[in-house]
Amino acid sequence: MRPVKKLFSENELDSDVVLEKVIQLGADFIGGEWKSVDKNQVKVTKILGGQSNHMFHVTSSTDAKEYLLRLHRLGGNHVFTDTVNFAIFSERELGPKLYGFFDGGRMEEYLPSVTLDSDRILEQELVFDA
Numbered sequence: 001m002r003p004v005k006k007l008f009s010e011n012e013l014d015s016d017v018v019l020e021k022v023i024q025l026g027a028d029f030i031g032g033e034w035k036s037v038d039k040n041q042v043k044v045t046k047i048l049g050g051q052s053n054h055m056f057h058v059t060s061s062t063d064a065k066e067y068l069l070r071l072h073r074l075g076g077n078h079v080f081t082d083t084v085n086f087a088i089f090s091e092r093e094l095g096p097k098l099y100g101f102f103d104g105g106r107m108e109e110y111l112p113s114v115t116l117d118s119d120r121i122l123e124q125e126l127v128f129d130a
Contacts, residue, residue: 013044029100033064049115071105
Protein backbone atom coordinates (compact mmCIF):
# COMPACT_ATOMS: atom_id res chain seq x y z
CA MET A 1 0.00 0.00 0.00
CA ARG A 2 1.47 3.33 -1.08
CA PRO A 3 1.50 6.16 1.46
CA VAL A 4 -1.27 8.68 0.80
CA LYS A 5 1.21 11.57 0.54
CA LYS A 6 3.16 9.77 -2.20
CA LEU A 7 -0.05 8.91 -4.04
CA PHE A 8 -1.04 12.61 -4.09
CA SER A 9 2.42 13.83 -5.10
CA GLU A 10 2.71 11.40 -8.03
CA ASN A 11 -0.80 11.77 -9.50
CA GLU A 12 -3.18 14.46 -10.69
CA LEU A 13 -6.04 15.30 -8.31
CA ASP A 14 -8.61 14.07 -10.84
CA SER A 15 -6.81 10.77 -11.49
CA ASP A 16 -8.64 7.52 -10.78
CA VAL A 17 -6.15 6.51 -8.09
CA VAL A 18 -6.59 9.77 -6.12
CA LEU A 19 -10.38 9.76 -6.48
CA GLU A 20 -10.57 6.13 -5.37
CA LYS A 21 -8.41 6.93 -2.33
CA VAL A 22 -10.52 9.91 -1.18
CA ILE A 23 -13.68 7.82 -1.62
CA GLN A 24 -12.12 5.00 0.41
CA LEU A 25 -11.06 7.43 3.16
CA GLY A 26 -14.53 8.97 3.21
CA ALA A 27 -16.18 5.54 3.43
CA ASP A 28 -13.77 4.35 6.15
CA PHE A 29 -13.85 7.43 8.40
CA ILE A 30 -17.19 9.15 7.68
CA GLY A 31 -19.33 6.38 6.21
CA GLY A 32 -22.85 7.16 5.07
CA GLU A 33 -23.04 8.47 1.51
CA TRP A 34 -19.31 7.98 0.96
CA LYS A 35 -19.91 4.23 0.78
CA SER A 36 -21.85 4.62 -2.47
CA VAL A 37 -20.08 7.58 -4.13
CA ASP A 38 -18.70 7.14 -7.65
CA LYS A 39 -15.46 8.71 -8.96
CA ASN A 40 -17.34 11.01 -11.35
CA GLN A 41 -19.19 12.50 -8.34
CA VAL A 42 -16.04 13.59 -6.47
CA LYS A 43 -13.88 16.70 -6.67
CA VAL A 44 -10.54 17.25 -4.93
CA THR A 45 -9.23 20.82 -4.69
CA LYS A 46 -5.82 21.76 -3.31
CA ILE A 47 -5.99 24.46 -0.65
CA LEU A 48 -3.08 26.84 -1.09
CA GLY A 49 -1.19 28.47 1.73
CA GLY A 50 -0.49 25.55 4.05
CA GLN A 51 3.04 25.93 5.37
CA SER A 52 3.52 22.65 7.23
CA ASN A 53 0.90 20.49 5.50
CA HIS A 54 -0.65 19.78 2.12
CA MET A 55 -4.40 20.37 2.38
CA PHE A 56 -7.22 19.28 0.09
CA HIS A 57 -10.93 20.05 0.07
CA VAL A 58 -12.86 16.91 -0.88
CA THR A 59 -16.46 17.27 -2.05
CA SER A 60 -19.10 15.17 -3.74
CA SER A 61 -22.10 16.04 -5.88
CA THR A 62 -24.08 13.68 -3.61
CA ASP A 63 -25.07 14.27 0.01
CA ALA A 64 -21.72 12.87 1.18
CA LYS A 65 -20.18 15.14 3.81
CA GLU A 66 -17.33 17.31 2.48
CA TYR A 67 -14.05 17.08 4.33
CA LEU A 68 -10.54 18.47 4.61
CA LEU A 69 -7.72 16.05 3.90
CA ARG A 70 -4.51 17.14 5.64
CA LEU A 71 -1.25 15.44 4.61
CA HIS A 72 1.71 16.13 6.86
CA ARG A 73 4.92 17.26 5.18
CA LEU A 74 7.00 16.41 8.24
CA GLY A 75 6.92 13.33 10.43
CA GLY A 76 7.90 12.39 13.93
CA ASN A 77 6.83 13.63 17.34
CA HIS A 78 5.55 16.96 16.03
CA VAL A 79 2.88 15.24 13.94
CA PHE A 80 1.90 12.93 16.79
CA THR A 81 1.59 15.82 19.26
CA ASP A 82 -0.35 17.93 16.74
CA THR A 83 -2.80 15.09 16.07
CA VAL A 84 -3.33 14.41 19.79
CA ASN A 85 -3.96 18.12 20.45
CA PHE A 86 -6.32 18.34 17.48
CA ALA A 87 -8.24 15.29 18.74
CA ILE A 88 -8.63 16.85 22.21
CA PHE A 89 -9.88 20.16 20.78
CA SER A 90 -12.25 18.30 18.45
CA GLU A 91 -13.64 16.15 21.26
CA ARG A 92 -14.32 19.27 23.34
CA GLU A 93 -15.93 21.01 20.35
CA LEU A 94 -13.24 23.71 20.33
CA GLY A 95 -12.38 23.24 16.67
CA PRO A 96 -13.26 21.23 13.58
CA LYS A 97 -14.35 17.62 14.00
CA LEU A 98 -11.68 14.98 13.59
CA TYR A 99 -13.04 12.25 11.31
CA GLY A 100 -9.95 10.08 11.45
CA PHE A 101 -6.20 9.87 11.15
CA PHE A 102 -3.80 7.62 9.33
CA ASP A 103 -0.07 7.34 8.74
CA GLY A 104 0.89 10.68 7.22
CA GLY A 105 -2.31 12.63 7.66
CA ARG A 106 -5.83 13.09 8.94
CA MET A 107 -9.38 13.92 7.84
CA GLU A 108 -11.17 16.88 9.37
CA GLU A 109 -14.45 18.72 9.14
CA TYR A 110 -14.13 21.32 6.38
CA LEU A 111 -14.68 24.87 7.60
CA PRO A 112 -14.64 27.54 4.87
CA SER A 113 -11.92 30.09 5.57
CA VAL A 114 -9.35 32.35 3.98
CA THR A 115 -5.63 31.70 4.29
CA LEU A 116 -3.77 34.90 5.11
CA ASP A 117 -0.52 35.58 3.27
CA SER A 118 2.42 37.34 4.95
CA ASP A 119 1.30 40.80 3.76
CA ARG A 120 -2.33 40.38 4.79
CA ILE A 121 -1.52 39.09 8.25
CA LEU A 122 0.20 42.41 9.05
CA GLU A 123 -2.83 44.56 8.19
CA GLN A 124 -3.76 46.71 11.15
CA GLU A 125 -7.36 45.48 11.44
CA LEU A 126 -6.07 41.91 11.82
CA VAL A 127 -3.38 42.67 14.41
CA PHE A 128 -4.24 42.08 18.05
CA ASP A 129 -2.91 44.74 20.40
CA ALA A 130 -2.21 43.29 23.82
